[in-house]
Amino acid sequence: MQRSNIAFITLILFALSMAFWLNENDINQDAFLVAQNGVVRIPTIQDNETYRLKGEWEFHPNAFVHTDTSYAMTYLASNQDWSSVLGSQQGYASYVLKLTHLEPNHIYGLLLEEAGNSHRVYVNDKLILENGLVAKNALIYEPATYTTKAAFVSDEKGEARVIIEIANFDGVKGGLIQSPLFGSLNAIDYVYELTLMTEVFIFAGLLAIAFVFLFLHFIVNDVRSLFMAILSALVALRISTTGTHFIYMAIPYFDLPLIWIIRIEYLSVFLMLPVMLLLLGTFDAFNYPPKLQQFLYVPFLLMPMVIAFATEGILVVIFQIFQIVLIISAIYLIFLIVQAYRMQKIKLTRTIVIMILIFGAIAYNRLYNDRNEIAYFMLYVFILFVGTTVMKRFSLIRSHSEKLASTAKIDHLTGLFNRGHLNQLMEDSDVFELDQKYAVIFLDMNNFKEINDEYGHEIGDQVLRISAKRLRNSCHESDRIFRFGGDEFVIIARLKDEMDVKKVIKRIRDNFMEPIALNHLYLRISVAIGYTPFNPSVDNLKEVISNSDQRMYEDKRKNKFK
Template sequence: MPLYIYFIIISVCFLKIELVKITYHFLLFSFFSINLILTLRDKSIYIYTNVIIIVQNTPMSYSTMIHRRLFMQSFRRFIFPILIILFFIATLFSINHNDSHPSHIQNASMDLSDWNANQIIDLDGEWEFFNHSLLEDISGTGTLVNVPHYWENNPVYGNLPYGYATYRLTITGLNEDQVYGISLIDAGTSYRLSVNGNIIMSNGVVSRTSDNYEPYWRSEVGYFSADQNGVAVLTMEISNYDHYQAGFWIPLNISNGSTLFNYEIIHYVIIAILFGVMMALGIYFITLHLLSRKEQKALSLGLFSILISMRLIFTGHRLILILFPFLSWNTVIRMDYVAGMLILPVFGLFMSRLQFIPIKRQLEYFYFILSLLIILFGLVLPTLYLPDMLTMFKLLVVGFSPFYIYTLYCGLKNQIRGSALMFISAMIMFVAVMLEFFFGGSIYNFFFASFIMISFMSIAIADEFLVIKAFSKSLESEIVIDPLTNVYNRLYLNKLIENESKGRNPLSGYYHLLFLDLDNFKNINDSYGHIIGDVILSIISERLRSFFGEQSNIIRYGGDEFIVLYESAAETNIETIIQSFKQYLEKEIYIDGNPYQVKGSIGHCPYHSKHDRLEDAIKNSDAHMYKQKQTTMQQN
């Protein structure tokens, strides 16, 4: 039941786990989550049992992986939006909860004399099966098969499950004055359902040959009444000449007509709400990226959210076909596969841009190439081969999942803001994905988990963005611009160091910190006066801005010393860039027609906003600059 969401959050918030015991607690957490996801409302005692197991098996002396202070600060700060999200998703989960009950039909006959028609039941179990037959071909008794039922490969069609067949079930004990409803998401890959010889619903065109056959997948509801004897004979005709699987793979649901109608409407409303919210979040974060180009995380999260919302309407009840019924089966299934498989590389880009651990640029190239291949093959390959792509996709998901979990673990270990929320939501998502891949879990568990993860990560990313904006605004209200050179002054640098120590570093990514000291600048002041010296300093700062660009932070450290925070990739050849700048720096400066030349010594040090201390980088670049100056003096 949805209570599992609350217990996951509460239990994880108080855990402290050492690296040496991470495997033990990960398995325990997975068992806990899987058990709770599968627990129905009337089995809530298991929730209490699992909470007791975790409490009793979690020593409170652990201190390596999850820091209590970080969790409690994040929990207090985000408790209100978290509770709103959990309440929202728990409500949707409760409404969406499948109240249908299995019937376990035997001998293709079912007596519903004692059935409460307001109850939804699955028509699973033994049906009569007539292979290579349609309704008009049926005579005698068919072979009993268990529904859900998948067809075997047919050697006539190259060992593919192609062909046509009919299933039959007899229901007795019905009320002839009652209107009943039957619902079905899909069957493979076209079907026609008749009750007492009357067609009540269909998908596509059922045919004996591929020439006249047309596949189609859309959730349908049909209505019927029993004959005067209270009997309803259900015949399900199915044909397939396109898909790698075929058969009667999802049991029918039967209930009172109005009950089933309301049940289906609720499903569509929930799907529409989730679609709307996730699409809105996606658009919001893409807009955030457009307003602030440095917000690469926002772009990736926005695309991830849009892909989830797209897959939501292209699979399951396929809401897209309510909006655009003219879309072909081929288009819908390709969009389903492409949108679903693009989730991995886009999520990988998001994880890379979190910068919780150093990421090589080659990995981002891999994600881009993988995305292009998914789009290309998904649109070009015959639909028959799309499941093979899905198999490879599942292997990649299983392979990358430990890496993503480790990345978030490093964020927790380094007490990076918002990492606790991301870790919790990613673990919920991981359990839902594993359930869908390997345990036949409902696809809607994946969508609910996706919504939780996107919402939690949205909170963390939006909070980081607001912190950076608040920091920028506070800087603007103070005197952080040097009036002479029109670049940042020492106060700005001190603010950067102060906010970094508080975990609110507005810098994001990889930088090279350059420390520039003008050589013998005192002689210019002594020989030509401070007015000339001030003009030269102003021109030098303009050359710094012109060369390193507006995205770099130029800071006047003091006197004739400047610091440049140059944002670049780790593999950038900084020595070549420094030499180019020195040539630009040493160009003659003309003031009132008189030429002046200034040289400088430059030290540098790499700086990563997530792993290094800015104060240390300044000291290291200063020391390197001093060595450069000493070398120059010795050569002269």
């Protein structure tokens, strides 16, 4: 089985295992209880059960029930926008719900997510949690958007009167965005901590992926890596603006008003689609028309400006339009996938598996529960899946670049290093160890010109190749051998002492004593050699090579070869 198939199967098994684990741990299987006329009967609950408190709560507009003495009352669904009663998104109000048939004097837990922009909760007239500063006007009020949880104790009758006072002067959806979550204290703690852990894990992983691919983009200037970095960052941003809002707890500097958090949330979602389409467009299977590719850049220019000034109502309208565009885009992508499969550009099995995981997770999120962890996790898997192809592409680019760089250093005729590489070493002597002794040997083949003239360049080339092989056999593996030009060679040899270089020169001369046999020809070649010690910390390599060249000519004259 190929490594790529093993990696893909491992990724899918990991995704399914995590989804099964999240599912089994009840993090996204919140049942619900429906209140009527402000009262809900609590069934016998197990230690690992949680319930959404939905249905009709008492609703007291423009009043804080715990402190005010007179107030109006109606009934309102816990997660319904209060503007239908208050006439505005902004304002303050109280939600009241009576829980009955609890165990007397028993500890329970309550969890609130994104309750208005500030809230405080009383149970049986005891304050159990507070988020932000609840007030009746915008001057005193201070928003906060953390997910909060607290414990409370039922009274002797097994009842609990829950009062949630909410203030919102930021122009976003008024009231409770999510129905409060109720259950045993252990279950509430577990849901909160596991949700937080899941969000932090996925957020940190996506942010790390974003930085890795951004780094790769700057290294190889690969646009696919850039789109991967942007997509990962957008999904990470989306996660940080929903659920527990952990990033705002960890870094108070980012504690923005809820309207801006919602704007960032919508912006991250809206930009995911064009980024994903641009990313897929870098693959051969998805060949978009040029005008469509250009159009996909338009949201990057327009969307931030639109989102910055849009009210929540406008954002909702834009989101409805976005969902229509999303469906059209999905159909278009399926069309391209089918086309690519017919042209054998993609492996359909992998694509189908990934698409089923993603759309299955989104459908599960929409139809079965109102939590996002599995959908986020499957998006995480999608990014990892696409990321593996980008990393494979980067690996191929790097391998190709290294091969080109290596080829650029090599003399194609002899397989030795070329003069260009030697020139690089002259400019950058840092490649040499400062405490290591070297010698630079300059070598020239005697009477090579006559052989070339008499027998032709083809024979001359073969002589050079055989000579290069003899030089390699004469030197250590750590020595660098260069073809300097024509029939001249330079060797940079590592030494223990000066005797080492003399041993190397002796081996070279001995190896060239043997005639070169080519077909019916037996050619005798001798060499003229000069060398100079080289200390990288003191000497200039270019000058050392020049000195060795002069000594080579002295050796040539001494042996009467001119």
